[in-house]
């Protein structure tokens with residue numbers, strides 16, 4: 258059976274994706290900053306490893322401990338709702354460090370084994386916010402749009418080596434820990450110029466009366482990217498994501 262390594266399995270899309278691949282008989286290397294094997298079903302086909310994608314030693318150790326893998330899913334990431342003008346550079350650096358450079362580091366770490374075997378799939382989870390100029394997510398969007406950009410170039414570079422690369426773009430999912438983590442980074446909510454925008458946008462973040470994305474939608478899109486060579490380069494995940502993708506094309 259093939260082996261998938263997934264980043265950010267402690268919750269949300271990563272956790273759901275690990276469950277789906279275990280259910281479908283794959284070997285799963287579920288990685289987390291703080292390993293909690295008990296949140297996944299016990300299985301002989303599951304390994305849980307520590308991995309912080311912003312730490313080069315952690316990346317090298319996890320990829321070495323995982324052994325040969327067939328599919329890498331770069332899912333780990335976080336958001337920060339802040340107007341561009343007010344985004345502390347420290348927060349901007351942290352967003353790019355995790356969402357962009359962490360994804361790049363993992364991609365670089367597995368590519369040599371994929372090239373040598375003339376096989377392998379890299380799936381990078383970005384976001385449909387990259388498709389629209391939404392307010393308060395400017396730097397987060399930039400960190401994910403950068404992943405879209407390098408992933409699409411990478412796909413052209415490694416296709417001759419037999420390596421496939423895909424993007425999965427989820428829509429808004431209030432069900433994961435994403436919003437709670439993003440709230441920890443919220444900044445400028447009381448700024449007189451931006452307070453009305455915050456009120457409007459944050460109310461919309463909680464709205465569940467409109468189409469949303471559920472974790473199984475994302476796991477299913479990642480599954481498709483892994484097994485279906487005819488899957489498009491950009492795969493929308495979630496009812497809202499599919500609408501946005503259709504409107505963007």
Ligand SMILES: NC(=O)c1ccc[n+]([C@@H]2O[C@H](COP(=O)([O-])OP(=O)(O)OC[C@H]3O[C@@H](n4cnc5c(N)ncnc54)[C@H](OP(=O)(O)O)[C@@H]3O)[C@@H](O)[C@H]2O)c1
Pocket residue numbers: 264265266267268269270271289290291308309310311332333334335336355359382383384385426427428429430431433434435436438
């Ligand atoms: N939920 C949404 O609305 C939404 C929409 C579009 C795209 N996305 C993207 O989908 C992905 C998964 O998000 P989610 O909704 O499932 O959120 P989530 O429940 O907060 O999960 C995010 C995961 O990323 C991990 N992570 C964060 N920084 C990390 C690092 N430096 N190294 C390793 N792991 C790290 C977290 O681990 P810890 O537990 O250690 O923090 C957690 O496991 C993210 O890339 C996110 O940007 C989310």
